[in-house]
Amino acid sequence: MFYKISVSIFYLFIFSISFLFNSAVFSQDISSDIERQISELTESEIINKAFQFILDYDDQTVANQIHLNEIPAPPFMEERRAERFAEMMREFGLENVKIDEEGNAIGRRPGSIGNRTIVISAHLDTVFPMETDVTVTVVNDTLYAPGIVDDARGLTTVLTILKTLEELEIQTDQNIWFVGTVGEEGIGDLRGVKHLFSEHGEQIDAFISIDGSNDTRIVNQALGSHRYRVTFNGPGGHSWGAFGTANPAHALARAISHFENEASEFVAEGPRTSFNIGRIGGGTSVNSIPFSNWMEVDMRSVDQERLLQIDDILQASIQKGVDEASEMRTRGPELTVDVEMIGNRPSGEIDPENQFIQRAMAATYYFGNEPNLVRSSTDSNVPISLGIPAMTLGGGGSSGGAHSLDEWWYNDEGHKGVQRALLILIAEAGLQR
Template identity: 50%
Template sequence: MKIRINHLETIMNSLLRIGLLAAFTIAPFWVQAQDDEKEPAKKEPVVAAKQYTDEIKALAQTPSVKKALAMFPEREAWTRQNLITLTEIPAPPFAEEVRGRAYADMLRKVGADSVWTDEAGNVLAKRRGKSGNKTVVLEAHLDTVFPAETDVKIKQRGDTLYAPGVGDDTRGLAMVLTILDVMEKTGVETDADVLFIGTVGEEGLGDLRGVKKLFNTPGLKIDSYIAIDGLGSTSITHRGLGSHRYLVTFKGPGGHSSGSFGLVNPHGALGRAIYYFTQDADKFTKQGVRTTYNVGIVGGGTSVNAIPFESNMQVDMRSESPEQLAGIDKLFQAAIQRALREENAMKRLGPDLTVDIEMVGDRPSGSIDQNNPLVQRAIAATGHVGAQPALRVGSTNSNIPFSKGVPAITMGAGGKGGGAHALNEWWLDDKSYLAMQRTLLVLLAEAGVR
């Protein structure tokens, strides 16, 4: 047995052409699966403590901030054009460079103090604060789930924009850019440094590699993290849904179905492993914090009359509880070893099967308390713009700061949309300026206004 942890760029490219294209043919089910990643909002209204409501109200009345808030509706046409420009630049997983260069140029043009691209491909723009004693991040991700050959040309029907990636998360990139632009145009000054960032590797097997790089960069201390992902003006993700993802490959000698009968069969081991895992996982997930599991892709074999030399599967496990995630992972590992032993015990000739277990995704769980100042400010700012705050759990770039004890939230980029991760993805401007207004208020409350 061999266990490895790898980002699997090569495998990702092939899976994009197989698994992802299959997902396009069942888009409604895929979209539902994405939506189910986040819990429904709590039924009871979410209200911030009075001190934070008062703080946001006072901040919104500061002359420079008041001017900035009023400018967002005026800048929507410009934001929309940037959205179109960026959407039409392909940004497949592990190949975000072209979009990254374009985004860096946009950040420079609106007046960031310095712009650079790190070793992972993240694009960072720094706006210096008066003291610089604190660093606040405002971030959206550059990558989409679509392979390079996907047609990402915007198609407009009425007021609605259609294109793969137009909402997730290109709208977030456009929004981050507009917030920097408006701060520059209105002269809003902060006490803390603010980093405006386009990250790589948020989607799928990218495994949050961009934000992982940020938090492993020597000399870069991040004090607050605000991610923009998803749409609308209500969601506040303050709990991280962790996940473990594996590629498991059973390997044997292979041979003729009759002439080599008695050799170990990788498919037999794979079938046993799936059976044992799902039986144990079903019992395990009926108790405790919500935990999910899925065998998403299986493959291998060459012919009906050939004993396969390889059989593989991809498995996804999720929970916001680190303990639950570790528990179901343990069951998974045990099921694989049991299946391996039993299949090898059945052989009549030839060598044993082997198994390669490759961890292709590791998103840590974590959260910040609802009473944390960052969450309270987000609740207060959402209410201030006339929206109803909705606290959620999700799998986003905020998972990494959650796991490191850094205050973080993920908020929507405004407007309405649908078809995320599907070819028919769409976005509609429905008071999307509200999302920018509330995000600016949260950012400034964290960074301090001078």
């Protein structure tokens, strides 16, 4: 009892102290070296010119956002948008621009030292099928169209930053690659960024993804997921005539039951982990023993190890379901199961003490906002899981309705998002003096 009371008094004390000092020492979590670097940059003539250029170019930034959005880019059909994005990079002055084997558009801007490479990217794909009308409607300062934020805003931010560096002939110490990635959404399963970081790829030392609009958020934590389509197969037959034949629907039900029981216990403690059977299906008719039944499973965790563990629970439950339903049969062959992984996004996080994240936090404070370090599932999942400093930032403005037909973006000082991203990029790439 005494212990409890003293603990709460202790917390009360700490709380009052932090309350008193909260606003005054907000940036104590940023190292003084980083603070100095960011203020030197923001006081420099060239960065102020760059900020002014971004402001003057704002109308064109929005025009480019509309232009790119109106080129449809459903999953696995990003080619046209990728071509146009590459072409715009050439128009802006980049010479070394190509589309890689996976479909990513990559423009390379060499640094004067060039022993590190920093990527700034946005994703080309949308969640919408080809027939969706992606024409942009403009009402005052608000744009309406599917994809206009996610991720047409990101693409235009990347291009405006390139345009600024080219126009003002800003030379960085390190290489910068300007990238439009394919396959960020859903079934794309991060295929573009996975290709960039594949073992055959060239070394990338830091990675920024511009996704959405929010210019206070810094995604430094990756929410990982494993997704499966599991299909149970058997010989099937007449419900009366072939009674006793192993039944895939029964195996599916048993597998789900085992999985739910064990997974629920597993997720009750420890770092947050979730699971869901999102879809089930199969069978022929009420009077037929099915020859095939399937389910789709989604599992997520903040922790990569836990993700692998809940995955093991799923695999064991599937096998139990198959074995038990096969054992119940009185005739015919055993059941088989086909386990297809349809999604694999790794987890992880980059320490807020990391210099790259520190630079992003300091830059966010510079624009008068408190940085918000968050976890999400984005292109940055891949580098984060590899321990490569990476983050996802918004491109500025405000927005709503992502992934819906009512998606909108409002130009609420959108240029500040572009300026913040440029500042973070240049702080990381170094300015040649």
